[in-house]
Amino acid sequence: MGVLGTSALATGCSGTQSRPTAATGTTPSTPAPSATTDTPAPPPPAPTPTPTWDGQVKVLGDGSTSYTGPQPKQPTPEKLKPGEKPPQFVVFSWDGALEGDDRMFSRFRKLGVENNAQMTFFLSGLYTLPKSRSTLYKPPQHKPGDASIDYATDPHIKDTLEQLRLAWQDGNEVGTHFNGHFCNAKGGGEWSTEEWKSELDQAVSFVTNWKTNTGFKDVPPLPFDYTKELVGGRAPCLEGQKNLLPAEKAAGFRYDASSPGEFQVWPVKKEGIWNFPLQMLPYPGRSTQSLSMDFNFLANQSGNTTTGDPKKYDTWEKETRESYLAGFERVYNGSRAPLFIGNHFESWNGGIYMQAIEDVMKNVCKREGVRCVSFRQVADWLDAQDPKVLDQLRQLDPAQPADWSRLVR
Template sequence: MAAISLFVSGCAPSFKAEAAPLESTSTTPAVVAPVLPTRVPSNVPMRKLAPGEKPPQFVLFSFDGVGVSPNWDEFLKAAEESGARFTALMTGLYFLTDRASKRYRGPGHLPGESALPFGGTRKEVREQIGYLNRTWYAGHEMGTHFVGHFCAGTKYPGKDWTAGDWKNELNQFFSLMQNWRRNTGINDGPDLAFGPGAVKGGRTQCLEGSPEKLFPALRAHQMTWDSSMPAAKPGIYWPSKTRGIWEFPVPYVYSPALKARQTALDFNFWMTYNGAKNTPKQAPKISRMVRGTYNYMYKRAYAGNRAPIVVANHFNDWSGSAFNPATWQFMRDVCGNPETICATYTDLVSWLELQDPAVLKELQGLPPVAVDAKS
């Protein structure tokens, strides 16, 4: 809490010169409240576009299932240097120690079952909380990557879930987030710097689920956006609101280096390149291919309809850490450019909803940027 000033503009208190200062007779030590960091503010100017005015080029960086990794440090550093904001999509498993794994029960699964590891030891969970707080105070957004990460190939994957299953999964995500101390028995270290109200959207595991089943669950938790759906058409186009949720699809674009179209997700790049085979020696080549594709997408959108670019990534070390360097280099390539804002989803939603409906409708009516072999 800020200290209360003794001075009001134009009026200062007066004191008698002979008055002796009062001495405290208390022997109880003064309690000093801890000074908490101040969260870095939004980087999106909240103003309406004039009719016919070009919008900024928004770029949306988001990271699925953020877990403790040197890559997290690198992205925080790149964002600070370039003025970018990104969205960290939290996996609920990481709020639980391995010993507390049975606190989670995924839809259609037994208690403690998951497709990914849990949070590890108490020390590792505390470290995770520290990274989340650091990210939050740096001005980035916290979203959800749900909990169990049950994809196609598991006994009851997300693609088969009902609306009730998605609500159950989100109920558990928020419960794990709020009750991480009680679930794990961790009584020391910092509290989580933000609450459930900060989580306004997310991405499902393996891009599974449908708006008909997923979006009612999002609305039930007062969420406003989603970025789980592969793009329904090629190119880059302005997002729209459906079933009460803003959908930011993962784009389906042409990669000049690969000479093929694909969903612009790091794992999909890997699959297209060599079937997701681990080839660390080829990491520099893969990294150049991914970075080149992102820059190609950016140049086409910037010169075209200025539709937001979704960059979907993981904190992974696949194939000799081929993918993360490409993404943080791309962040540095473009985020300081004129008329370019590397923003969070929630800030972009606020900007979109501020616009005059006619102006927004005109943007949404623009044809997709043709990011393909002929463009």
């Protein structure tokens, strides 16, 4: 169930790169004071909030999704107080989000719970569509049913739905990785905005109609309204953001995570949407840097193969772990810009990239001032800040210690 093929090595998402320079209610009227007494009238009763949820599961559409109330574990974003140091946000994100035979989805979901980490899972819509119904997928510039990833088996679809349900209940975000994972020729980089709109609409349809498409009778609905839950995505191979952004904006997205190779700086908006790029991180022992994604470490270390020399696995794992930690330390002790990390549920090079991520999560997520969160939570926090303060933060070099009393007023 590979998510990225070796063809992605030709794209801009791989290889070592140099540093790029309210409650509602009614209040009864207050009676007029009595003419025969000085006793003040009692205060009016407090308004009664209008409930937004009655505690009952509301099944949506064909029963594939539901509304079960507000998502647990979602912190209220707070505006920085004068002189306050920003939190150090770290986002672990996962492309594809398929629970396969290696059980990596469940492994990292449990690790997140154990380490106070909420994450973003970018779900490929095809992982909820059985191969027997593959022609329901009409990919842009390709024949119906075509895809560059494998369709999931029925047991894998059931396992994935179960993990998505548990992940959301743990406070994680379910975004989109779209559908067919087409790269290079006739891939997302060549799609028009209208074609991206079609790809996005189909991704939503597959998730919200999996019960009809699969015929499953024994699987409960996902516990969220995906049409409202879905507020961001990452394009396969990080291709096509220019034409994708207008499609995402039309769908009400709040962020996009498809931009590659940017430095560790505080985010800006593109087309009115927060741009959350993968980032250039220090590469141990080299003067260059590497993109903050497992596939790119693989490309630097073993080239076109996902099964490189086992004698080098320990060294490559150490390089990957130290690169992530060096990127973290640079901003944790400097600008406090968020750190964005991308991953796949894969056992490339003996699973060394999965182990490196586990080690990093255990190392950083419980440190003072660190918040391991989803992309949506970062967007929530940024939207709560004074734009002038964010402008000041963007002027900082990643490793530059800041005078927070001067920057945050």
